Amino acid sequence: MKPHPKQVLIGKFFKRKFQEFDDVDGSPNIGNDVQEQDDDDDDNFGLNIPSTSSPSILHTIDFNDLHSDPLDRPPIASYHPNQRDDIRRHYLVKKAFQPRNHNFPFKAYNGKPRRFNVEWFDKYPWLEYSINVDKAYCLCCYLFKETVGNQGGRYTFSTEGFCNWSKPCALKEHVGKVDSYHNKAMQKSDSC
Structure with missing residues (x-):
């Protein structure tokens, strides 16, 4: 039968x-x-x-092996849903990757040499810097962009990286107003 x-x-x-x-x-x-x-x-x-995709498979994760440099990190959505909160907590405890003693390279913008400013780390504690590509990222938006949506700069601070050192006002614009996506991500990181 x-x-x-x-x-x-x-x-x-x-x-x-x-x-x-x-x-x-x-x-x-x-x-x-x-x-x-x-x-x-x-x-x-x-x-x-x-078909089954990799995030649906639960893998053992060694938190010591999680990458510090933002460029080397896989998207948070690539981890199994049951492990994402633990990974987020680990990155929040480690804090943003801020290589303060790094010799930041100069780039020419309109004929003037510009580079990443270390003082931005003090003003924006969420700001991270990738030594590999000379770009800045937002730790909170990397960790929580899947749960709060895309902010005005789309993927600039979470995936692609920011490198226009002649426009530091873009950092303030990324933060936005009280109900911005970045601030929603910050609230989620504070409650994690």
């Missing part, structure tokens, strides 16, 4: 993680299980069944 099509479809979504045993005789309880089909029958009944 062939199983009902709906039972087969559910079987493709859910896989048994362990076998249940009948308490009476110790044999596997498979009375209600759907039998496996042949591999050549790939009928999904017109549905696209998504």
Whole structure:
């Protein structure tokens, strides 16, 4: 007897993680299980069944191996949802990556040499700097952009990095007003 099509479809979504045993005789309880089909029958009944992606797999994470430099970090959404809060807490305890003794390189803007200013770390404690690419990032927006949305600068301070040293006013614009996305991310980091 062939199983009902709906039972087969559910079987493709859910896989048994362990076998249940009948308490009476110790044999596997498979009375209600759907039998496996042949591999050549790939009928999904017109549905696209998504494959498992890496964030759905729970991996053991060594917090000492988490990257300090913002450029080297994978997106927070790439981690398993059950581990994201622990990773966020770890980064918040470590604080923003601020290499204060680094020799920041100069870039020419309108014929004038400009570079990252270390005093910005004091004014903006959330500000991080990547030595690898000479760009600035926002720690809070990196950690919480998935939960509060995209701020006005889209991905500049969380993914792409900011490097227009001739316009330090962009840092203040990133912070925005009281209800800005950055401030929402800051509130989430304060409550974490």
